[in-house]
Amino acid sequence: MMTESTPNIPLGAPTAARMYDEALGGKDHFEVDRAANAKLYEVIGEDRVRSTAMENRRFLGRAVRYLSRECGIRQFLDVGSGLPTARNTHQIAKEADPGSRVVYVDIDPIVAVHGRALLADDSTRIVTADMRRPETILDDAEVNEFLDFSQPIAVLFVAVFHFVTPAEDPARIVAAFRERQSPGSYVAISHLTTDGMSEKEQEGWYAGFAGATVPLALRSEKEIRRLFDGYDLVEPGLVRPYDWHPDDDDSPRTNSLFGGVGRVAHPS
Ligand code: SAM
Secondary structure (H helix, E strand, O other): OOOOOOOOOOOOOOOHHHHHHHHOOOOOOOHHHHHHHHHHHHHHOHHHHHHHHHHHHHHHHHHHHHHHHOOOOOEEEEEOOOOOOOOOHHHHHHHHOOOOEEEEEEOOHHHHHHHHHHHOOOOEEEEEOOOOOOHHHHOOHHHHHHOOOOOOOEEEEEOOHHHOOHHHOHHHHHHHHHHHOOOOOEEEEEEEEOOOOOHHHHHHHHHHHOOOOOOOOOEOHHHHHHOOOOEEEOOOOOEOHHHOOOOOOOOOOOOOEEEEEEEEOOOO
């Protein structure tokens, strides 16, 4: 159980991982995170924010299930993985094959502190790193010991690129990962979007994250689509998460996000 005296946990500012945990109804957050979410709830509406978080989490689950069952993926690099919560990537991947391997990466040290206890098993590793410096992940010794980049890997960027500003060059980041991926590899991305989002709601998201440890950057559908350059989007393409391989998982429908899965494109 994490406490406010757990070492290396920044308490002065809200973090995306802890705010997301609060929005999903978890217990691993502090007053500063609740206060930031209260700003989101005030402008956007509590139900809408919590539904957005849940819709995203449902997408993650369906994407991992699809990748493991339909695409035969057995290695996952879950970047911006967040705090462990219900139905984590490795649990879903292991339903398809108990030998599946997952590396969780997050910038927030709380993920490793809290996750190591909960996720401790031979199928997972947790690394604290900043995806804006992709080489710190791609050249990490533990990552390379555990994952074999000569074989297909799915890289998951689920609800994380909206914490990368245009100046930080998201295309460069995706390209760094793609260049290491072998044929048959995939990417999954979901992202908060301005398309269909009122100005008031956009302001609300920015206000809520104003003091957070990572910056917020909402994007249009067109800008999110560009993140898939070098990948072929699988059906049904880049869509609202609730429309991406829907099943009976009762996904909320907020129209705050887009999500998709792409396969490394063959060089033409
Ligand atoms: N991927 C999980 C999901 O969709 O359920 C968690 C999403 S949560 C909204 C975003 C996560 O991305 C947070 O845990 C945050 O710490 C992490 N994050 C933000 N910026 C990051 C960066 N530059 N490098 C690595 N992780 C980052």
